[in-house]
Amino acid sequence: MQKSLPSALAVALVAALSLTGCSSADADEGNLEWGKCPKDVAAPGIDCTTLKVPLDYKKSDGKTIEIAVSRLASKNPDKRHGVLLTNSGGPGGQTLTMPATLKKLGVPQSVLDTYDVIGIDPRGVGHSTPVTCGLEATEHPSNIPTxxxxxxxxxxxxxxxxxVAEKCAKSKTAGILPYITTANTARDMDRVREALGESKISYYGISYGTYLGSVYTTMFPKRSDRVFLDSVTGPGGWNEAFVRKFGEGFQNRFPDFAVFAAAQNEKYGLGDTPEAVEEKYFELAKKLDAKPSPEGYTGQAFRQVTFSSFYYDAELPNLAEIWKALDTGKPVPKPSGGAEGDAAAGSSGIPSDNYLASQLHVICNDSDWPEDIAAYARNVKEDRKRFPMFGAAGADITPCAFWPSEPVEAPVKITDNGPSNVLMLQNLRDNATPLSGAREMRAALGDRARMVTADQGGHLAYKYLDNKCANDIVTEFLLTGDRPSKDTACGKN
Structure with missing residues (x-):
């Protein structure tokens, strides 16, 4: 039986949160009362509030839930163009902290002066009404299939x-389970727009947030101003087709690590050529499949930590050290991070499994996943051949195959109906949202979009990586709405 990540590895992916109260307002009041933020969100210049929205938009007078909102207000009202709603991805990622994060990343002050930057914890997430599946960290420690x-x-x-799916069905928040969807989150965003008193919103979403932004601008095209999408999913969001792309993304990204490790073979001893490093990958995976390391690294854990470490170039040295330790039998350093993980909240009031629970709610509710176990076995066999390094993970079965709720509505079909106001930014070698998916989204949006590609690897681009060409194009778009007249390729910095 395939083992989960060792508990030590699962714990290495969690982060502590704390919670205090926020001011609140109803969405239909047309205004928000701003006040102090939760302790984990509090930062200079950041205000917070909450508002009530319908749980089920088909029953607008029925049960409501709370949505938490943060704001970094423009310090230059004369330059203010409007509001910039943001989403940090996941799904399940808390976004109340994103306005402060963008400032720390070095987003130009001219951009911050152009907007009130708005963060929203999506329904089910964090400081909004949170969902739980009652999961322990070792029961479902990763958002990536085994x-x-x-x-x-x-x-x-x-x-x-x-x-796992049965625990979600029996959890204390099971009553709201069917309504945690991307379409409903987009409707919540429009309630926030209304509460802010804005006729239109601009938007900045990363990773899964690109799908949310695409859904919003498809559902509300006339209420969308400038829409910026960084590291783009396919037009179906996180569905079966998307998760199978993890194998493709791993293969695309691996050469960056192989070149890095080979160039420092004297330090790491993983091979003096990229080809030798690739051989070492299969050698270590086979070795750990047969006998886990003393720390509990199975072949599955080794493959998954490698995938997770591909998110950012800064993690490649630590990944090489992990490989070296597993190869030589030395103590293995902890993973440095990578893919967003579950959030351990302790006594904060946010369930400790909220990140993964809310993610499962969204991806399982958004799509009608196959329920036939044999279908997943066939996909695994196929993808093991297509993408031998990681394809058998992306194609494997997930809790969505047993999800207790059928989708409450059909997925939103992304189309080219609407203004030409979308800018997409995509790394060529993104392991988590591969280029092929971004191209599919580009085709779905048609003339609504322009896509900028950057010759670099890893996940996320604008201000996360120092590519002047890409950064300048995005900054100009956020400041003026101007985009390249055609799709543009940015080289290596």
Whole structure:
């Protein structure tokens, strides 16, 4: 039976949160009362509030939930163009902190002066009304499917993830489970727009947030101003087709690590050529499949930590050290991070499994996932051949196959109906949202969009990586709304 990540590895992916109260307002009041932020959000210049929105938009007078909102107000009202709503991805990522994060990243002050930058914890997430599945960290420690070596592994994983889905169905927040969807989050965003007193909103979303932004501007095209999407999913969001792209993204990104490790072979001993480093990957995976390391690294954990470390170039040295330790039998350093993980909230009032629970709610509710275990076994067999390094993970079965709720509505179809006001930015070698998915989104949006590609690897681009060409194009768009007349390729910095 395929094992979960060792508990030490799961704990290494969590972060502590704390919670205090926010001021509140109803969405239909047309205004918000700003006050102090929760302790984990509090930062100079950041205000917070909450507002009530319908749980089910088909029953607008029925049960309501709370949405938490933050604001970094423009310090130059004469330059203010409007509001810039943001989303930090996930799904499940808390976004109340994003306005302060953008400032820390070095987003130009001219951009911050152009907008009131708005963060929203999406429904089900963080300081908004949170959901839980009552999961312990070791029950479902990662948002990436496990690597299945055989059909037997798929069957064993099916039993594990079915238990996860059953816990979600029986959790204390099961009553709101069916309504945690991307379409409803987009409707919440429009309630925030209304409460802010704005006729239109601009938008900046990363990773899954690119899908949310695409859904919003499809549902509310006339209420969308400047829409910026960084590291773009496909037009179906996180559905079965998207998750299978993780194998492709791993293969695209691996050469960056192989070149890095080979150039420092004297330090790491992983191979003096990129080809030798690739051989070392398969050697270590096979070795750990047969016998886990003393720290509990299985072949699955090794593959997953490698994928997770591909998110940012800054994590490649630590990844090389992990490989070296596993190769030589030395103590293994902790993973440095990578993919966003579960948030351990302690006594804050936010369930400790909220990140992964809210993510499951969104991705399982957004799409009608296959329920046939044999279908996943066939996909694993196919993707193991197509993308031998990680394809058998992306294609493996997840709790969505056993989800207790059918989608409450059909997925939003992304189209080219609406103003030409979308700018997409995409790294060529993104392991998490591969280029092929971004191209599919570009095709779906048609003339509404322009896409800028950057010759670099990893996840996220604007101000996360120092590519002057890409950064300048995005900054100009956020300041003026001007975009390149055609899709543009930025080279290496």
């Amino acid at each position: 690597y299945a070596r055989t059909e037997t592994d798929v069957t064993a994983e099916a039993k594990r993830v079915q238990a």
